[in-house]
Amino acid sequence: MDRRSLEGRWALITGGGRGIGRAIALELAERGADLILNYKSGKDAAEATAEELRAMGREAWTVQGDVRKPADLDKLAAEVIERCPHLDILVLNAAFGTIDDVYNVGRASWKATFDTNVVASWYLGKSLLPMLKQSRGCVLSLSSIGAVMPFPQYVAIGVSKSATEALVRQMAVEWGRYGIRVNGISAGPVDTRAIDWFRYPNAVRQFARDKSVFKRMAEVDDLAPVAAFLCTDEARWITGQTIIADGGITIGIDSTDFDAQAAGSTEAELEDRS
Amino acid sequence: MSDMRKGQKILIWGAERPTASLLAQRYLDQGAADVAILLDERGVDKNMPAEVRRIDCDPANPRQMRAFGKELAEDKHGLDVLAIIHDETRLGYLSDNSLDDWQQSLKHNLHLVLQLSQLAYPALKLAKGNVALLGSIGGPYAYTGFGPTGVVREATHTMSRYMASEWIKDGIRVNTVAIAVIAEGETEHNELRLLRARSLPRPDGLFPGHAHPEEIVDIFDFITSPKARWLTGQILMADGGMSLGLNFDHFLEQTNFT
Numbered sequence: 386m387d388r389r390s391l392e393g394r395w396a397l398i399t400g401g402g403r404g405i406g407r408a409i410a411l412e413l414a415e416r417g418a419d420l421i422l423n424y425k426s427g428k429d430a431a432e433a434t435a436e437e438l439r440a441m442g443r444e445a446w447t448v449q450g451d452v453r454k455p456a457d458l459d460k461l462a463a464e465v466i467e468r469c470p471h472l473d474i475l476v477l478n479a480a481f482g483t484i485d486d487v488y489n490v491g492r493a494s495w496k497a498t499f500d501t502n503v504v505a506s507w508y509l510g511k512s513l514l515p516m517l518k519q520s521r522g523c524v525l526s527l528s529s530i531g532a533v534m535p536f537p538q539y540v541a542i543g544v545s546k547s548a549t550e551a552l553v554r555q556m557a558v559e560w561g562r563y564g565i566r567v568n569g570i571s572a573g574p575v576d577t578r579a580i581d582w583f584r585y586p587n588a589v590r591q592f593a594r595d596k597s598v599f600k601r602m603a604e605v606d607d608l609a610p611v612a613a614f615l616c617t618d619e620a621r622w623i624t625g626q627t628i629i630a631d632g633g634i635t636i637g638i639d640s641t642d643f644d645a646q647a648a649g650s651t652e653a654e655l656e657d658r659s
Numbered sequence: 660m661s662d663m664r665k666g667q668k669i670l671i672w673g674a675e676r677p678t679a680s681l682l683a684q685r686y687l688d689q690g691a692a693d694v695a696i697l698l699d700e701r702g703v704d705k706n707m708p709a710e711v712r713r714i715d716c717d718p719a720n721p722r723q724m725r726a727f728g729k730e731l732a733e734d735k736h737g738l739d740v741l742a743i744i745h746d747e748t749r750l751g752y753l754s755d756n757s758l759d760d761w762q763q764s765l766k767h768n769l770h771l772v773l774q775l776s777q778l779a780y781p782a783l784k785l786a787k788g789n790v791a792l793l794g795s796i797g798g799p800y801a802y803t804g805f806g807p808t809g810v811v812r813e814a815t816h817t818m819s820r821y822m823a824s825e826w827i828k829d830g831i832r833v834n835t836v837a838i839a840v841i842a843e844g845e846t847e848h849n850e851l852r853l854l855r856a857r858s859l860p861r862p863d864g865l866f867p868g869h870a871h872p873e874e875i876v877d878i879f880d881f882i883t884s885p886k887a888r889w890l891t892g893q894i895l896m897a898d899g900g901m902s903l904g905l906n907f908d909h910f911l912e913q914t915n916f917t
Contacts, residue, residue, distance in 0.1 A: 487822050496770060544817045545814065548813055551809055554801035
């Protein structure tokens with residue numbers, strides 16, 4: 386038995402038409418899963434991804450819906466329940482965020498961020514719980530290192546993602562009795578079109594390159610295998626965890642600059658300090 | 660009595676809680692010039708000291724918030740302490756929670772906390788003040804049946820870190836006290852019996868994890884004082900050790916582990 390295989394399993398990915406969602410879809414399909422891709426506005430991209438998945442020999446279809454709207458989530462869940470023989474994997478990838486600092490972040494966009502990133506995740510999980518119980522399936526939630534480390538103008542997204550990480554733990558504790566595993570992946574900046582939403586996208590790219598121990602920015606293909614692993618039976622003993630996949634950005638402080646400065650200190654300076 | 664807060668201006672949200680009355684009294688005893696509470700729909704605890712100024716402002720009411728914002732802006736002293744102990748606890752299994760449970764928990768424990776903090780920011784900046792927020796051990800640790808409460812409180816914790824990191828340049832410190840339960844009589848939630856078997860029993864007979872209001876007041880007092888000048892962006896776990904681990908006594912008795 387190949388524990389890496391997802392043959393015969395069905396996965397639903399919110400925001401699955403492009404970016405990280407698309408990369409996860411392709412990776413799951415590579416391991417044999419059939420897919421339902423939810424999208425909000427990028428119909429052409431979602432259809433193109435579904436076509437790619439079908440070309441790989443997988444079943445794949447798309448469902449339009451804005452996860453911020455409970456009525457759309459109801460429609461999405463109803464379609465999955467009606468058309469899908471079973472649901473084994475739920476990937477909560479769709480996200481929204483406003484870029485601003487704590488003092489200036491607006492009420493409407495703040496609330497929209499939480500409705501999309503937190504409330505929708507709980508609501509869709511609850512709606513599809515009967516199917517996940519039946520399959521003893523798994524849930525995967527996408528998070529961000531902004532949940533544990535403040536970044537400039539990232540408060541709405543960072544705070545909402547910390548709530549999604551807490552939701553992962555809460556779901557894992559409550560739904561483990563049904564054999565359901567719930568995990569998350571926390572990413573640093575990933576080279577997608579979302580980076581251009583930042584006020585200073587080039588600064589974000591530079592930051593990501595400088596702070597990663599690998600001195601490059603993450604690609605969507607760096608995350609997808611981690612996501613797929615967490616959905617397979619290889620990860621059967623992992624639940625309630627959010628795996629940080631950030632190229633080492635948060636593991637500590639790169640002291641290169643400090644070391645260079647210290648190396649430039651004269652003996653006299655060092656004696657003065659002693 | 661001391662005068663460590665001589666001339667200070669204090670604002671507290673969560674006036675219905677006995678803990679708020681004790682906190683207000685503590686600040687008055689320390690010489691604060693103005694201790695004020697926000698009057699929302701929940702009213703005021705019966706033991707709230709008479710000297711405490713009542714402000715007719717419910718953070719959920721935008722018109723009242725605008726008016727209060729003007730009052731804050733006209734005050735040339737600024738605000739020394741913003742203490743928020745307001746709480747909306749919504750418990751129950753995730754499979755049973757309603758959308759309203761989530762929206763109310765988010766509104767009271769996060770959205771309005773942000774809006775009040777934003778409103779107070781210029782005044783806090785003027786006085787190089789302190790913000791003290793209420794959190795929950797249900798944020799970093801999942802407890803069955805905690806519903807949206809723990810999830811939203813984790814967001815509060817992270818928001819306080821963001822506030823701390825962005826406002827330290829203005830001399831404002833922000834910290835959070837993460838509690839399990841405050842034993843406040845009528846406001847104690849019956850459902851929180853769920854928590855009782857999970858930690859070390861208290862020698863004074865309170866359930867594990869339950870705090871006396873004075874114990875929480877002491878921590879709010881400390882983190883908003885100059886003695887805590889090197890603390891900011893911290894989540895202080897004030898739970899009597901509940902989140903340290905599980906109490907295995909019962910298990911050990913059952914298995915005759917001696």
